[in-house]
Amino acid sequence: MLNFTYYGHSAFLLDDGKYKVLFDPFLTGNPKASIKAEDVDCDYILISHAHADHLGDAPEIAARTGAELVGIPEVLAVCEQRVPGLKQHPMNLGGSLTLPFGKVRMTLAQHSAGVAGGIACGYVVYMGGEVVYFAGDTALFSDMQLIGHKDQLDYALLPIGDNYTMGLEDAAMAAQLLNARHVIPIHYNTWPLINQDVRHYKEITEAMSRAEVHIVEPGQSMELK
Incomplete structure (x- = not known):
């Protein structure tokens, strides 16, 4: 069993x-x-990258809870500057890491990193019997097809907000390339600049891919199965 909370x-x-x-x-x-x-x-x-709307409260939460941080070395260095002495697992693109809950593989993301020398990334996570792909912030790129080929994805969490990431059409094509069974759209409607009609996204994605799109509102949870 694996539970998702947005x-x-x-x-x-x-x-x-x-x-x-x-x-x-x-x-x-x-x-x-x-x-x-x-x-x-x-x-x-x-952590997918060091932009403030993604790095967020990571160092402070890690310090309070004792949680271990996973990310690109340059991004983890930003965390260390804010709160020294945090537990860290540095990774880079294409690498895999086995942790007590399962396996994490770091994937390419086409986006700026928010820190000099760093790169943005996504993750494929094996956990609770499910394979979950978190794209991070990214543009559409053809190698998404390789991600879906290497890892048989149960769920893909894709940004749809446009301007800073993929918009509706590109995110629908991403679902097609990834061949995921399910898609959960994220990174939209936080500010007017990235407002999107998520129901239209569901319509076009389900029309052009095998994915079932699940619209999850902030504060809601769903069981991934």
């Missing part, structure tokens, strides 16, 4: 009943955040 923007939690894995915890200053940073409990935090 905290708004690109922040979410995966919980297998034993371990809690938090992603891109931008909570303080997030107008859509459904939880406060001081109320989050987690064992691991995966």
Whole structure:
């Protein structure tokens, strides 16, 4: 069993009943955040890049909870500058890491990193019997097809907000390339600049791919199965 809880923007939690894995915890200053940073409990935090709306409260949450950070070395260095002495698992693109809850593979993302010398990334996570792809912030790129070929994806979490990431059409094509069974759209409607009609996204994605699209509002949870 694997439970997904959406905290708004690109922040979410995966919980297998034993371990809690938090992603891109931008909570303080997030107008859509459904939880406060001081109320989050987690064992691991995966960070896609160092932009403020993704790195967010990661160092402070890690310091409070004892959670271990996973990310690109340059991004983890930003965390270390803010809160020294954090537990870290540096990775880079194409690498895999085995953790107590399962396996994490770091994937390419086409996006700026928010820190000099760094790169943006996504993750494929094996946890609770499911294979979950978190794209991070990214443009559409053809090698998404390779990600879906290497890892038979159950769920893909894709940004759809446009301007800074893929928009509706590109994110629908991403679902097609990834060949995921399910898609959960994220990174939209946080601010007017990235407002999108998520129901239209569901329509076009389900028309052009095998994916079932699940619209999850901030604060809502769903069982991944």
